[in-house]
Structure formats: C-alpha cells, structure tokens
Amino acid sequence: MLQDLTDAEKMALAQCRHAVLGDGQPLRLDCGVDLGPYRVAYQTYGTLNADKSNAILVCHPLSCDQFVAERHPVTGKEGWWESLVGPGKVLDPARYFIICVNVLGHCMGTTGPLAREPATGQPWNLRFPVVTIGDMVRAQAALLDHLGIPDLFCIIGGSMGGMQVLEWAATYPKRVFSAVPIACAAHHSAQNIAFHEVGRQAIMADPEWKGGDYRLHQTVPARGLAVARMTAHITYLSEQALQRKFGRALQDRNALGFGFDADFQVESYLRHQGSTFVDRFDANSYLYITRAMDYFDLAGAHGGVLANAFRGSATRFCLMSFTSDWLFPTRESREIVHALNAAAANVSFVEVASDKGHDAFLLDEPEMFRTLSGFLKGAAAVRGLKEVP
Amino acid sequence: MNNSIRVDLQLIADMVKPDTRALDVGCGDGALLAYLTNFKRVDARGMELSQAGVNACVASGLSVIQGDADADLRAYPDDAFDYVILGQTLQATREPREVLRQMLRVGKRAIVSFPNFAHWQVRLRMVFGGRMPQTTSLPYKWYDTPNIHLCSIDDFRALCRDMGVRIERAIVLNSKSRPIRMPPPLANLFGEQAVFMLRRD
Structure with missing residues (x-):
C-alpha cells in the first residue's frame, strides 16, 4: 500500500x-x-x-x-x-x-x-x-x-x-x-456547485488528463488544474480585497501590451496561484474533493x-x-x-x-x-x- | 467575577430561580447572563442585535447569538426555556405584542422591563413643555430614538389582560431606581420603569 x-x-x-x-x-x-x-x-x-x-x-x-x-x-x-x-x-x-x-x-x-x-x-x-x-x-x-x-x-x-x-x-x-x-x-449552494463544476470541466478538458489515467501516460493535467484553482481562488476573495490589492495595476509594464500576456497584476497573481497549486495538488483528487463538498x-x-x-x-x-x-x-x-x-x-x-x-x-x-x-x-x-x- | 449589576438587572436576576434555563433577548454586553451563569448556575443564553455586544459576550465565554427579538425568537421550540427575558427592549421592537407572544411560547415565563411613558416627568414635558420628552430612561431625541412602541405601565397591564397573560409579579421603580409600592394609578405616575414577570394563563 x-x-x-x-x-x-x-x-x-x-x-x-x-x-x-x-x-x-x-x-x-x-x-x-x-x-x-x-x-x-x-x-x-x-x-x-x-x-x-x-x-x-x-x-x-x-x-x-x-x-x-x-x-x-x-x-x-x-x-x-x-x-x-x-x-x-x-x-x-x-x-x-x-x-x-x-x-x-x-x-x-x-x-x-x-x-x-x-x-x-x-x-x-x-x-x-x-x-x-x-x-x-x-x-x-x-x-x-x-x-x-x-x-x-x-x-x-x-x-x-x-x-x-x-x-x-x-x-x-x-x-x-x-x-x-x-x-x-x-x-453547498447552486452557485458553489457551479464554480466547482467550472473547475472540474477545466481539468477534464485538459488533453493531458487522459480520462483520469494521466499517471499511466506520465502526463500532468497542469493547465486544467491551474484554471480550476484560478476560478476557485476568485471565489475566496472579496471584490473589495481584489480591488484594493490589484485595482487595474499593470504587471511589469507601463502600458497595455495589446496582447494576451498577463498585462494586469491580477492576471499575473491568478496565474501564479494556479501554477503553484499544481505542485501540491492532484487533479483527480480535486475532482473528488470538490464533489464531496457539492454532495454535502x-x-x-x-x-x-x-x-x-x-x-x-x-x-x-x-x-x-x-x-x-x-x-x-x-x-x-x-x-x-x-x-x-x-x-x-x-x-x-x-x-x-x-x-x-x-x-x-x-x-x-x-x-x-x-x-x-x-x-x-x-x-x-x-x-x-x-x-x- | 463581578457580583454587582445594574439595579433593574438585579431585580430580574432575583426573579430567576437557580439551576434553570434562561434566554436573555437583547443581552447587551452580557452582564445579566454572566451573573445568572456564575451566581445562580443558570443555563443562560443570549441574543443581541449589536455585533459588538455579541462579540464581547462570546469572547468572555457566554453563549450568545446575533439576532433580534422580532425575527429570531420564531426559531426556538415551545417551552425551550424556563425564562425568556427582555430588558428595556420591548419598546424598540416592531411588533411588541407578537414578541411577547413568542416569549411566552418559547419560555414558561417571561420577564419584561420597560420605561414608563406615563411617568410624571414625561407628562410634564409633554403637557407644559410641548416637546417630546427626554428623561434619564428615555434619553433620545424624537428623530434618533430606537423606541418606536413606547407604553405606560397601565398600557402594558391592559395588553396582558387582552392577551390573557397572567402577571405573576410587577415591580415599579422610581427615578432613583428604587422599588415603590403604590396602587396602580399612582405607580403609573411615579414609576419611571417597571419589571414584570408573566406566564401563560
């Protein structure tokens, strides 16, 4: 075992x-x-x-x-x-x-x-x-x-x-x-279940997830899990806290980049939250634990x-x-x-x-x-x- | 442990038998709850509208929830307590009659204290001053008072009659918070506040 x-x-x-x-x-x-x-x-x-x-x-x-x-x-x-x-x-x-x-x-x-x-x-x-x-x-x-x-x-x-x-x-x-x-x-309220479902769908939509058998294929559905974490993380913060912390402040730049990099600090913050979560959390576990909360x-x-x-x-x-x-x-x-x-x-x-x-x-x-x-x-x-x- | 509390609270505390269950609605900073718990071994719970009051109570180990008499008494089952106490709050409720009914449903007895709107000082200010009264027990201006359903001692007795509620005890206090013994019409003139213990008939 x-x-x-x-x-x-x-x-x-x-x-x-x-x-x-x-x-x-x-x-x-x-x-x-x-x-x-x-x-x-x-x-x-x-x-x-x-x-x-x-x-x-x-x-x-x-x-x-x-x-x-x-x-x-x-x-x-x-x-x-x-x-x-x-x-x-x-x-x-x-x-x-x-x-x-x-x-x-x-x-x-x-x-x-x-x-x-x-x-x-x-x-x-x-x-x-x-x-x-x-x-x-x-x-x-x-x-x-x-x-x-x-x-x-x-x-x-x-x-x-x-x-x-x-x-x-x-x-x-x-x-x-x-x-x-x-x-x-x-x-768990309908809204809470809805947010969890977004997270689960993000994981399952990641091609590396492979129907949950990613360890057999030696892949990691890191992007899906990161997006799940990013979504969830927004629900953990208040609108006020996000605004106070980041507002519309730009990340490492003085002007808009006219592209899809993390222009805004809030984007960069969420991406960081998502990518570090992958190191300590398993994607399938995330599916099971969120499900347990939904069923409560x-x-x-x-x-x-x-x-x-x-x-x-x-x-x-x-x-x-x-x-x-x-x-x-x-x-x-x-x-x-x-x-x-x-x-x-x-x-x-x-x-x-x-x-x-x-x-x-x-x-x-x-x-x-x-x-x-x-x-x-x-x-x-x-x-x-x-x-x- | 503090064994000295406000005079009207002491009167209420004296009405409560030891080793009973009591709910103090509008318990403020928890002075009465603490007294009942510590000196009469009462299983005492509290309800308080102000968050600061609730937090202070819970932080000192008392069982208190945030809530108000109008809305939250309904959640309790029949006969959940031996006493439901409402100190100086009845006149600030939206539906005093319904609150009283709920108190006597949830508690075997209700203990209610309130300021007397027929106190001679109030009468003088109204009749001769022509202004809304401001006294020690009614310290607010007309525009900022939480007291929306003021009554006199006789009004309260009439309500009890009307509701078929038995008055087990009635204590009337003068402006120095001393109990006075007078026939009802005089008590209604010289009493600044009153404490009633009620039970369902």
Missing part, C-alpha cells in the same frame, strides 16, 4: 504520522462501496492528557492539509493555520492535543484516487469511489478509535473543514464536546429538516462568518444557528467584520481569535480542563 507514492506523498508521509485502517472492517462509503484497507495520514501537536479530555480535531479545507502549524514538506511554506495553532496561540499544544487528518480522497498521504485498488493492484484514478463529507468524518472517527481517543474537547474547521465539523456534531454528538464551524454552510446537504440527510441533525445534542457550538464572504455568506451560517436554536442546542454566533472575503478565516483576524479564545475558555471551564501552568 505504501508503494507507488507520488513524490509529494513521500515527503508528506515522512513528516507526519499515518495509520492503515479498515483491514478487518472496511469503511462502508455512502456510495455503497466498502473501502479497505485504507491509509490515513495525520499530524498531531501537543500531548494527550491522562484522562484524554484535551483532544482537538482541526478539519482542513479543500486546498489545505494536515500540516496545520509547521513548514509544509512540499511547498516549504508555513502552516496554513499557524496564526491559530502553536505555542502561545489560541490553540496551544502545551494545553491541547491537536490532531489534523488528511481527508479521504485527498492527496497528502491519505487514500484517494492516487492509491492502488487492493483487489486489482491497479491505480484507482477515476475508478476510486466517490467519497462524501460523511465518509471523511467516519474515517477520522476510525482513526480516533485507533488512537484510543473516546471524544473530542473541540472540533474546529473552516469552509469544507466547517462542513466536517457539522457532520461530526450530527453523526457523533456524544464524541463532540464543543464544535466550531467557521465560514461554512449546511449544504446535512438537512437532506435528516428528512429535510436541519434541526433534526442536532436534536438532543449537548454539544456547545460556536459559529463564525465573515461579512464579505460571498462563497459562504452569513445567512447560511444563520440558517444553521436557527436550526440549532430549534433543537434547543447551546450555540453562539459571531459575524466578523472583514473585507477579505472567504479567505478571512485563514488570515490574521483578531476578532475571530478573540471569539474562539473566549468560547474555548468557557467550554474548558465547563469541561474542567486545567489552564496551562
């Missing part, structure tokens, strides 16, 4: 932990396929305390991975949530045992379309079963069983990570003491009533949204809040004023840090978690 890894996967697995699960008991996926054995790559920070009460699961969004708070083995860039996780930060490894699991279907060491099908020994590629947010969460729960962690003090995530948080709270309410879904929704519909899975997902839940919730996020606008968080209220759950909700768009949850947003810190303080007091000496 550990053979045939991509260079990125080798580098990732050398810098994190992994477990092979589902050998005896395969993972029953939502699509009906039994997956097993499967590999789960994960990273941890801090130490699990004696009564196992300080575990926090961080759920990563689509384009991030398990390297939350350290230099990334492939890109060399700092961890994607280093502003939040680290010594002296809101999520301090001195106090909490922090776990982040590379999601099922991803490409940083956890089993996905890059892996080989155990039955045939052939690469899965597009024959890999379509996975859902629910499948990702069940794989994470299986890992916690494997690690002997009965429940989580808190589970935190933004965007697709937030979807996992909601799924966790709905599926394993007794294992989630507190939950923080940030900048997310209980279902928590109310749909509970008889069309979102509140039913949270009935009788004792979990403490804290939701956050950002004023300029148009990918997961505040009203979608508010829908979740109303459902939690209808289920008489314990919920806090803060809309953070920011002009940075959806990406704000990954950036230095003091209001978000203050809210999270206060919420965790309150939750820790109820849970009886000791302060760091």
Whole structure:
C-alpha cells in the first residue's frame, strides 16, 4: 500500500504520522462501496492528557492539509493555520492535543484516487469511489478509535473543514464536546456547485488528463488544474480585497501590451496561484474533493429538516462568518444557528467584520481569535480542563 | 467575577430561580447572563442585535447569538426555556405584542422591563413643555430614538389582560431606581420603569 507514492506523498508521509485502517472492517462509503484497507495520514501537536479530555480535531479545507502549524514538506511554506495553532496561540499544544487528518480522497498521504485498488493492484484514478463529507468524518472517527481517543474537547474547521465539523456534531454528538464551524454552510449552494463544476470541466478538458489515467501516460493535467484553482481562488476573495490589492495595476509594464500576456497584476497573481497549486495538488483528487463538498446537504440527510441533525445534542457550538464572504455568506451560517436554536442546542454566533472575503478565516483576524479564545475558555471551564501552568 | 449589576438587572436576576434555563433577548454586553451563569448556575443564553455586544459576550465565554427579538425568537421550540427575558427592549421592537407572544411560547415565563411613558416627568414635558420628552430612561431625541412602541405601565397591564397573560409579579421603580409600592394609578405616575414577570394563563 505504501508503494507507488507520488513524490509529494513521500515527503508528506515522512513528516507526519499515518495509520492503515479498515483491514478487518472496511469503511462502508455512502456510495455503497466498502473501502479497505485504507491509509490515513495525520499530524498531531501537543500531548494527550491522562484522562484524554484535551483532544482537538482541526478539519482542513479543500486546498489545505494536515500540516496545520509547521513548514509544509512540499511547498516549504508555513502552516496554513499557524496564526491559530502553536505555542502561545489560541490553540496551544502545551494545553491541547491537536490532531489534523488528511481527508479521504485527498492527496497528502491519505487514500484517494492516487492509491492502488487492493483487489486489482491497479491505480484507482477515476475508478476510486466517490467519497462524501460523511465518509471523511467516519474515517477520522476510525482513526480516533485507533488512537484510543473516546471524544473530542473541540472540533474546529473552516469552509469544507466547517462542513466536517457539522457532520461530526450530527453523526457523533456524544464524541463532540464543543464544535466550531467557521465560514461554512449546511449544504453547498447552486452557485458553489457551479464554480466547482467550472473547475472540474477545466481539468477534464485538459488533453493531458487522459480520462483520469494521466499517471499511466506520465502526463500532468497542469493547465486544467491551474484554471480550476484560478476560478476557485476568485471565489475566496472579496471584490473589495481584489480591488484594493490589484485595482487595474499593470504587471511589469507601463502600458497595455495589446496582447494576451498577463498585462494586469491580477492576471499575473491568478496565474501564479494556479501554477503553484499544481505542485501540491492532484487533479483527480480535486475532482473528488470538490464533489464531496457539492454532495454535502446535512438537512437532506435528516428528512429535510436541519434541526433534526442536532436534536438532543449537548454539544456547545460556536459559529463564525465573515461579512464579505460571498462563497459562504452569513445567512447560511444563520440558517444553521436557527436550526440549532430549534433543537434547543447551546450555540453562539459571531459575524466578523472583514473585507477579505472567504479567505478571512485563514488570515490574521483578531476578532475571530478573540471569539474562539473566549468560547474555548468557557467550554474548558465547563469541561474542567486545567489552564496551562 | 463581578457580583454587582445594574439595579433593574438585579431585580430580574432575583426573579430567576437557580439551576434553570434562561434566554436573555437583547443581552447587551452580557452582564445579566454572566451573573445568572456564575451566581445562580443558570443555563443562560443570549441574543443581541449589536455585533459588538455579541462579540464581547462570546469572547468572555457566554453563549450568545446575533439576532433580534422580532425575527429570531420564531426559531426556538415551545417551552425551550424556563425564562425568556427582555430588558428595556420591548419598546424598540416592531411588533411588541407578537414578541411577547413568542416569549411566552418559547419560555414558561417571561420577564419584561420597560420605561414608563406615563411617568410624571414625561407628562410634564409633554403637557407644559410641548416637546417630546427626554428623561434619564428615555434619553433620545424624537428623530434618533430606537423606541418606536413606547407604553405606560397601565398600557402594558391592559395588553396582558387582552392577551390573557397572567402577571405573576410587577415591580415599579422610581427615578432613583428604587422599588415603590403604590396602587396602580399612582405607580403609573411615579414609576419611571417597571419589571414584570408573566406566564401563560
């Protein structure tokens, strides 16, 4: 199983932990396929305390991975949530045992379309079963069983990570003491699905994609994946942030080029975002992960009533949204809040004023840090978690 | 932990039994919520319109959502709380009667405080000054006031009668925020604000 890894996967697995699960008991996926054995790559920070009460699961969004708070083995860039996780930060490894699991279907060491099908020994590629947010969460729960962690003090995530948080709270309410879904929704909207479809079509229109079997042909659908990333990246930023950052400024020139080079800085920026993404992300994985987000519909899975997902839940919730996020606008968080209220759950909700768009949850947003810190303080007091000496 | 809160909040807090569930609508900076949580072990939740207020509450560990009485009470199930509290906010809601109805649906009891528009100072300013009143409990100008549905203590009693709501307790405060004991017509003249505890009949 550990053979045939991509260079990125080798580098990732050398810098994190992994477990092979589902050998005896395969993972029953939502699509009906039994997956097993499967590999789960994960990273941890801090130490699990004696009564196992300080575990926090961080759920990563689509384009991030398990390297939350350290230099990334492939890109060399700092961890994607280093502003939040680290010594002296809101999520301090001195106090909490922090776990982040590379999601099922991803490409940083956890089993996905890059892996080989155990039955045939052939690469899965597009024959890999379509996975859902629910499948990702069940794989994470299986890992916690494997690690002997009965429940989580808190589970935190933004965007697709937030979807996992909601799924966790709905599926394993007794294992989630507190939950923080940030900048997310209980279902993917038509507009969100539409943008993902543009990205997928860009990948599949790349002649190098070869029906998903590009590794067999030793090609890389780099252009398609880059365009997918460029499209998605626009949805992560607010109009205001783009305007402030780039306006109509020209790239390395004083006048329009009257051609189709990157005349404008914004073009050059997007091209850079696209081309660097290809180094750390697999095109087929991109298809699977975006599909998982599109399929997410928590109310749909509970008889069309979102509140039913949270009935009788004792979990403490804290939701956050950002004023300029148009990918997961505040009203979608508010829908979740109303459902939690209808289920008489314990919920806090803060809309953070920011002009940075959806990406704000990954950036230095003091209001978000203050809210999270206060919420965790309150939750820790109820849970009886000791302060760091 | 701060154990001193505003007099009207203290009166409300005293009406709430320990180890119960309460929702404070318009909870501001969370002073009452914190008091109820810390000193009466109440499972206290809050709702607040101002984002700054919500953020301050959550950052200090309280369970508060951004929302308003007119729109967001509807999301709660029947009998979700032992008490639903509305402090100095009823007069600023779009539909006070509907808000009261929702409060008594969501809560087994409702606790409401409001400024008395029939206080003698208000009457004097209207009758002799010929101007919209500005007092300590009604500090706004006519053009910037959030108070769109002001009422007197007697008006409120009439509404409760009309709605078939039982008044379990009524405390009237003078302009020094001290409780006064007077027959209703006098209370309606000398009371600057009132705190009512209500329940469905």
